[in-house]
Amino acid sequence: MGRRTGNGTRALLTLALAAAVTGCTAGQDAADPADAASRRPHGKGSSGGFVVQYRTGGKAASATAYLRTRRILDKAAERLNDTVQVPHRIPFVVRSCGAAEPAYDPETGTIDFCAEHVDEIRDRFAHAGQGAGRQGDPDAGDAHVAAVLEETAYHESAHALIDRLGLRFTGREEDVADQLAAVLLIGQGRAGETKALAAATDYALAAKETPFDATDLLDEHSLDGQRAANYACYVYGAQPARHEDLVGAGGRVTEDRAEACPDEWEQARSGWQQLLAGHLKRNASRRR
Template sequence: MLAAVGVSAACTPAALPAAEPAKWGISYEAPKRGSGAEAEFLRERHVLEEVRSSLAEQVRLPDGVTMTARSCKDAEAEYDPETGRISVCYEFVAETRDLLRGEDRPDRDADLDAELDERVEGALRETLYHEGAHALIDKWELPFVGREEDVADQFAAYQLIRQGARGQRHFAAVADVYGLYAADDDPEDIDFADEHSPDAARAANYRCWLYGARPGAYERLVDGTILTPDRSEGCEEEWEALQRGWDHLLKPHREGRNGTS
């Protein structure tokens, strides 16, 4: 497991040091036909900008990383170490929305649509933090123990959970995403050699870390199915270790920054 103490307020663009954002670039490619709504969603909700501001405030980079929103062949998000680019595909935005929407409901009211938008935004922010972890590991050659994908999941938790109630709601949405993926997984088709942990394990991890950070507020996450009572007993220690680990990894690269988010 990979660590800071407590939950702090969300980082805001106003607190951003003036010179650093150039190291975390942002670009939007023109969407292909059928992806206009997803491109507009990312722009209107400033998803890339908010994650960029948060990361730039916390940690230096030796050279640039660009977050790019674009159309792709597949619904995916990834970091390419050769180009230093984090891509989030408009198709991935659409897939995430469809997954969280669930069964089509023609009677959806404005409040439900607003809640869905917030959950989709949360899932996308988590994805960018996850890919941002890959970028930091690559650029600074950060040491870690375990699989890089698991470490990147921990970094996303480290970022969002510490941002207070909004970040925690966003992180809870991602736990739901993995739970939904897991519900559709055929056990015979799970590739245990994959670099990513199985969806059910990621859902349990995300619930555990969120519960571990605020047991009183998230007791409902201990449902006995995804997060069992036995696992939950160690979640506070897991969360504390996770924070300690990431605090240690980032400390050498925070010189001149204003602290953590």
């Protein structure tokens, strides 16, 4: 269920619904009592919802500091809790996972958010440099890393929701999880579209780093290059007039596929809206 990429080390909802997670090895560190506030689910009188637990020290120290300073997971959990009502407590546990990937563990009902994944994304964008920015923006790197980690959080949340809420659908769960991440990001408007494109960039970089082989064709995940194209297609499909540069030669979506992207986006958006029917917070269905 992890957000796996070709090199095998990376595993990966404010639904703008009206308009718009396999376990890691145990960390060696104790939970930080200072995180009590962040572990509380959003909203009064609720014992369920997404919460964040940081493990400090050791190999997780740098990643924990990065995530905590930017409140990446805390804000993602707030967005999820503002959107969907989950009777279960679903913790994001930030810790060192060794060789494992970020993943939802149905045995424990937790999402392991691996320090190694954070480090990998940071390294990838650092090496990519300005070229990763859409316009060569030198400040784009850190924002892109944060965006990809937010996407990871939503992707793994999808696995948790599918398991905890007993959601049923056809097609591959990994693709459906990416679709939820796209819906939650793009539903944030222009800023979210930029975040979704950062996720597309990350998958494209991963595809370039490690070309797929025969084993990848057997994997439960779509190929990195396909996942990159899917995210770009959803962004274009949501706002075609705003993202014409994504299409055609030098773009991220072929002209043939671009014609279908508005429908692909609508399928993803309305599909998740239907899946979560009965679990949405009342304000979420009215939010743009």
